[in-house]
Amino acid sequence: MRYRVGTRGSKLALAQTKRVIEKLKSAFPEDEFDVVIIKTTGDMDQKSRLDQIGSKGIFVKEIEEELLEEKIHLAVHSMKDMPDTTADGLIFAKAWKREDPRDVLILREAVSVDDLPKGAVIGTGSKRRKYQLLKIRPDLNIVGIRGNVDTRIRKMQEEEMDGIVLAAAGINRLGREQEITCYLEPDQMIPAPAQGTLALEVKADNIQLIRKLNRLSDQETDICVKAERQFLKQIGGSCHLPVGAYCKIQDEKLILRAMFGTEDGKKLAYTKVESTVLNKIEDSSQIDEICRQIAREAVEKIQIQLSHEE
Ligand SMILES: NCc1[nH]cc(CCC(=O)O)c1CC(=O)O
Known part of the structure; x- marks a missing residue:
């Protein structure tokens, strides 16, 4: 078969698409894969603040239509x-195997969060990153920044910020990992739901391609992404609100860390919940139920915390 693979045209999107194609080619050497670059609304409007363009999925609508x-x-x-x-x-x-899920800091001079001078200027457009950072260092001056990874690193230098927050996975995929100053562990900076994983989207009736993609999947990643995205869905999160979720499997249990807050960051709630021990022969509908359940428990705990803060 010859498959057409659609992606945005940013360097990061192209880098990750090329990697996906390499893996597919080595698993299915008889197939061919062509990259198709698709321009999205999100790529065309580089000025507006993302949370003001509004409609969700501005980077995906055109791709889904194709x-x-x-x-x-x-x-x-x-x-x-x-x-x-x-x-x-x-x-x-x-889902295929997750890359590094952590957020990182690229700092101009300091070597860690603690080392930043009082009132240091840090660029991020993400409320999740902003309010979690302020929780560790309330004196920081967080300013908005937009654009792809390369642009943000350049803006940090041009606009004389002291640093920016980015996802390790994106920087690694661009081969710029030597520029990372320090890693933020998930217990102090809960990553975005599914950070570090790719979405491989296909028409639901393309059974043949779905079967090929699934042969390269990673069960642990798939389960963890399901739990994190269930949390996002149930909490009613959007990119306007600070939402984080990070799940891992340890001692055969799911451990889900999650955070959620109000748009102004005045209220912020964190939780950590565990599932019961997973049974080795659990099928996919049981897994879905376990993910829904653990997400529900996290949402309930967070709602209780937020209501107590009234
Ligand atoms: N919002 C932009 C975006 N979307 C995906 C990544 C890379 C990390 C990933 O794939 O999870 C990035 C860059 C960033 O947040 O630093």
Whole structure:
């Protein structure tokens, strides 16, 4: 088969799409894969603050239309950029192995969060990153920044910020990991739901391609992403609100850390919940139920905390 693989045209999107194609090629040497670059609303409007452009999934709508019209067979996105509900007629293949889920700081001079001078200027457009950082260092001056990873690193230098926050996965995919100053561990900076994982989106009736993609999946990542995205969905999160969720499997249990807050960051709640021990023969509907359940428990705990802060 010859497959058309759609992606945004940013360096990061192209880098991750090329990696996906390499893995597919080595698993299915008889197939061919062509990259198709698709311009999205999000790529065309580089000025507006993301939370003001409004509609969710501005980086994915055009790509999903091409999938539905069968102009492309597969779309590669960052899962953390995907809205919590999938488009009708499309599905995600099971997740492949997650890369580094952490957020990192790129600092101009300081070597760690603690080392930053009082009132240091840090660029991020994400409320999740902003309020979690302020919780560790309330004196920091957080300013908005937009653009792809390269642009943000350049703006940090041009606009004389002391640093920026980015996802390790994106920097690694661009081969710029030597520029990372320090890593923020998930217990002090809960990553965005599904950070570090890719979304492999296909038309739901393309059974043959879905089967191929799923052969390369990683069960642990797939389960953890399901739990994190269930949390996002149930809490009613959007990119306007600070939402974080990070799940891992330890001693055969799911451990889900999550945070949620109000838009102004005045209220911020954190929780950590554990599932019961997973049974080795759990099938996918049981796994879905376990993920829904652990997410529900996290949402309940967070809602209780937020209501006590009234
Ligand atoms: N919002 C932009 C975005 N979408 C996906 C990544 C890379 C990390 C990932 O794929 O999870 C990034 C860059 C960043 O947040 O630093």
